[in-house]
Every structure is written in C-alpha cells, then in structure tokens.
Amino acid sequence: MDRDDAKRRAAASAVEAVEDGTVVGLGSGSTAAHAVRELGERVDAGLDVRGVPTSFQSREIAREAGIPLADLDEASVDIAIDGADQVADGDLVKGGGGAHAREKIVDAAADRLLIVIDPTKEADVLDHPIPVEVLPDARTTVAESVRELGGEPELRWAENKSGPVVTDNGNLLLDCDFGAVEDPAGLAADIAGLPGVVEHGLFVGVADEVHRGDEDGVTVRRL
Template sequence: MKQTGGSEAGKRRAGESAAELPSDGEVVGLGTGSTAAHAIRALGDRVDAGLDVRGIPTSFQARQLAQEAGIPLTTLEEATVDIAIDGADQVADSGALVKGGGGAHAREKFVDADADRFIVVADPSKLATSLDYPVPIEVLPDARRPVADAVRAAGGDPTLRVAERKDGPVVTDNGNLLLDCAFGAIAEPDALAATLSAVPGVVEHGLFVGLADELHVGSDDDVEVRPVESAD
C-alpha cells in the first residue's frame, strides 16, 4: 500500500525546507518515508556543519538513515520532542492526515504527538479536499479477525497487507499485522479515529487528527508553507 506519487524534486524541496527549522539544542522527531528521508539527509548536512540536535527515529528505516547522516539519537524515555518532521499518504484541507503506507504509523503517532511542533512534508499529489485514502490499522496478530469485523461494522473494508517479496503478511517493527481499511470519503475523521481507537486489539490507526501544525508542500520549483489552523 506504500504510496510514492509526486516528483522526487518536490519531495526533496519539502524535506529540505522543513530541515531548516530545527535549532541548536532541540530534539527532532524523524519521520518515515520517501519525503521524510530527504529531511533526514538535509538535517544531517546541517549537523555536519555544526548544528547541535538529537533525533528520535520513528522506524528502523529512519534510524538507519539518521545514523548514516550522522545525527545523534535519543529516545522518548530521555527527552521530549521539540519539533517532528514527517510525511503523509494524504493531507486534507482541514489538516487531518492518513499515514501508515510504510507501516510505521504507531511509532510516528506517539513521536509526532509528543512534539511541540509537528511539520508535515508532502508533494501536491498528497493533497485532498477531504480524506478518502485507505486507513492502515496496526493490529495484534490474534485480534485480526475481531478487529476486521469491527472495521466492517464501522463501514470499512479491511484487507490484510501482504508482503511483496515473501509469502505471508507484512509484519511491523512492533511485530504486529496491518489492515488497510477503505472507508471511502471520510466526512468526520475525528469521529472515525475515536471509533477505531476504542476497538480492542487495535494498536494504532493511521488517522492523525489535530496534530499537524505546519505543512511544507514541495513542487519542482518551490515550496509552499501553510500553517494548519485546526491544530490543537
């Protein structure tokens, strides 16, 4: 289900724009995905030039990239997040997001929610008037069937995410399974988020509501910076 639309130039511009925001002494949440990867590499260049920051990665991929870029790392046990930089699979006009195409949304959500500022990096292909992208749900393996039933009761169509180069399902960094759940147009993402969060066996869902503070949209030629007025 990983979405990779948009040009590399646009992704790079968005990531590099957000990477200019952290200041000396800050702790930075490091998101997962192709656009966030550009931000991590650009932040590494700033660290190499003397910037004093520490990063908290949201996935194995983000950790590897940060280490390669020379960014010192820490954990949520040791620090709070000043600014998080992360991508999205879809961004609504309201600022609500769908995340989880890379299967890292559980860790992304608690890092992004801990941040004083959450910066979303995206290209125009991710923008939408309202959300309609399938919502990933990380589930405990033994709870797959009852969670799928609850998704259907909520109007969704769940599909177990299957690995591309091995037999069997995708397994997250946390050792769980993923259900990609199509709901069609999501008129009230906050209400659906509350419904999904209440289902036993759900580790985390990919609806991010009221978390984003600023959106950096990169094109081939420029970056548009938009404040998200609905952020809590």
C-alpha cells in the same frame, strides 16, 4: 513535475526550522527520509541536534547521516518532521510504511509537527485507505468490527517475502477503505476503541505546518 525534487524541496524547507540544541522527531517514508538526510548534512556542517527516530528505517538513515540519536524517555521532542500518505484540511492519513504507531507517539509528543509532502498527497477530503495495526490474534475480530463501521479491511501482504507485512512492533496491518471520511475525529475514535487495535493511521488535529514542495518552490501552510 519531478516528484522527488518536490519532496526534497519540502524536506529542506522544514529542516530550516531546526535550530541548535533542538531534539527532532525523525519521520518515516520517502519524503521524511529526505528531511533526515538534509538534517544530517547540517549536522555535518556543525548543527547541534539529537534525533528521535520513528521506525527502523528512520533510525538507520539517521545513523548513516551521522545524526546523534535519543529515545523518548530521555528527551523531549521540540520539532517532528514527518510525511503523510494524504492530507486534507490539516488532517492526515499515515502508515503506508507501517510505522504509524511509533510515528503517532513521537509526532504527538512534539511541540511542533511539520508535515512534508508533494502535491499528489493533498486532497479535499480524506479517502485514502486507513492502515490499522492489530494484534495478530485480533485480525479477524477487528476486520469484522471495521466492516460494521462501514469500512472494507484488507490484510497487507509483503511484496518480497511470503506472508503478511509485520510491523516493527510484531503486529499485522489491515488497510481499511472507508471511502470519503467526512468525520475524521469520529472515525478515529471509533477505530481506536476496537479491542485488538494497537494504532490507526488517522492523525487528526496534530499537524502545525504543512510544507508542500512543487516545481516552483515550497508552500508553507500553518494550521
């Protein structure tokens, strides 16, 4: 299976739900980027929409695609289309691109959240390391608290520069491995309550549909 083709199919399927006059939350990551570009093609063909980007990346892709942009303080989001690092029973792990704080704000504000994935993102139980955005001064104390919760935190280092990854918000990222997460809602609440945590990558109970592209087409699961 060509994963990129599967991502494109999932993205195109989700974009079909966008109608004239819609305000669309523009997700981040490789699959969501396909959705933004697909939406741009439809805007070029006459579709009247506005987009609310979730990251610097999605803002730049939307500008290149010719999608008019809006901010959350001036528009209510009708539909958000976003990707995921892992999906299990409708719950998600996001944040591989470090944009999960803004993504969670936009996705939670949307009337409908459509998740676009390829089959490699599905799992029976969430076990992907959970990105946790932390204030720089709180990196050590949050890491200690994550260990107390049973996780193994690792500071995310940049690949093409010296030093750690810095988010669009100017913070650091801890990728926290908890193994199989049997209680996503409970763990989400525990991490959110740690002083110094800006946001974490567990998205529990927010998705309305999952569009999974594969070699045969697209499967849509409504939650």
